Amino acid sequence: TSNQMWGGRFAAGPDAIMEAINASIGFDQRMAAQDIAGSRAHAAMLAATSIVSDSDAEAMREGLLTVLSEIEAGNFEFSTALEDIHMNVEARLKELIGEPAGRLHTGRSRNDQVATDFKLWVRDQLDAVDGALQALMKALLTQAESGADWVMPGFTHLQTAQPVTWGHHMMAYVEMFGRDLSRVRDARARMNECPLGAAALAGTSFPIDREMTARELGFDRPSANSLDAVSDRDFALEFLSAASICAMHLSRMAEELVIWSSAQFRFVSLSDRFSTGSSIMPQKKNPDAAELIRAKIGRIFGANVALMTVMKGLPLAYSKDMQEDKEQVFDAADNLMLALAAMEGMVRDMSANRPSLEAAAGSGFSTATDLADWLVRVADMPFREAHHVTGTLVAMAEEAVVDLPDLSLEQMQSVHSAITDDIFGVLGVHNSVASRTSYGGTAPEQVRAQIARWKEVLA
Ligand code: ARG
DSSP states (O other): OOOTTTGGGOSSOOOHHHHHHHOOHHHHGGGHHHHHHHHHHHHHHHHHTTSSOHHHHHHHHHHHHHHHHHHHHTOOOOOGGGOSHHHHHHHHHHHHHOGGGGGTTTTOOHHHHHHHHHHHHHHHHHHHHHHHHHHHHHHHHHHHHHTTTOEEEEEETTEEEEEEEHHHHHHHHHHHHHHHHHHHHHHHHHHOEEOTTOTTTTOOSSOOOHHHHHHHTTOSEEOSOHHHHHHOOHHHHHHHHHHHHHHHHHHHHHHHHHHHTSTTTOSEEOOGGGOBOOSSOTTOOBOHHHHHHHHHHHHHHHHHHHHHHHHTTOOSSOOGGGGGHHHHHHHHHHHHHHHHHHHHHHHHHOEEOHHHHHHHHHSTTTTHHHHHHHHHHHHOOOHHHHHHHHHHHHHHHHHHTOOGGGSOHHHHHHHOTTOOTTHHHHTSHHHHHHHOOSTTOSSHHHHHHHHHHHHHHHO
16 A cells, blocks of 8 residues: 555555665654654644644644653554654544644644754753763762862873872863863754754745744744755754763773772772672672773764764755664763763762872872972072983982982982982972962862862852
């Protein structure tokens, strides 16, 4: 039998393979609530503009609520023959209310319908990611606050560089996730134009009121160009690229947690609730959640590349290629939300090992820069020369297998006569971090100022 939506022109129904490649109901049923909200707004507008009667619109709006409750209750039969969520909902509405259902599609096409539904779905996801990011940032702030002045090594090249504070390191992630938050909000503000009423591509000759449907659905305004409205998927791509950058941040943080929880570092212990054991090695406590978060960037960035590739060659306006947008976004959204929640839980539950952090902070000649800076300040040495003198001292300590503060004053003076006993004051890690009071630096007072600022932002 030919299709009930366009059967007029068709003598034969689709091949089974055609139906299989064409149907999107397997995944776009996730947009049922958005589809019904869009149709209810459209029906109300059709009545307000006298395109359909009030009683027909009322029947549509009521019937659509029934369809929604059937879907939510899980007793709706989705049909592959009906292709997608739009036609499944409309066909059921026809069963429920009869003839008026056929008037719902006046002045509308599935092209503006799907763009509207998908935007509503992505908008909800942006809001969900917004909330999850804030929760993670709050967990980081709590960690930062409890260890604002705990010392730990700061690294470059994963080699000991200079001492930093635990609070400072936690707050670095707050900055990163803070940028993710602002990207999510930018994307939401930019995407919030309503495609509904663009119809197939050219607009419609019915006297529709696009301002009304836009308002009804929480959009700031209707989109201004009907061709663009139905062929735009920038909102999905912006979601995916913001999600990719966020997932990259999560992955970097996860990598640090994997390193930090190792027996060789012991900077943190992860809670049992976010770890797994080994079936053969009884001592093992593995950071699986961190590893999986680290891996999620793969599929999320993959989705971004996939949709970008789908879109890049499409002539205006709608092409069926665009149906491939949803699974990528759904998968990326699900996995980003999971990764954010897992990271929040890990951060909330982990405990920083203060003695290990402090011991590591002082090893690896981490205060060599403080020594060089001291030579500049006290002996008025050019920094390049101070660097050289300090390097000689480091080599001496390395040779003796001791740390810098373990060298005697005589040993140090043999390298440069300007060195006095005061030098030992700057070789301590607490002194080192306390001295870095420049704006944004690692000094506990600076860290506390940033914690206070972010608390206000997130309040
Ligand atoms: N299922 C389709 C999609 O996801 C809906 C739009 C179909 N439009 C059309 N002209 N065939 O894109």
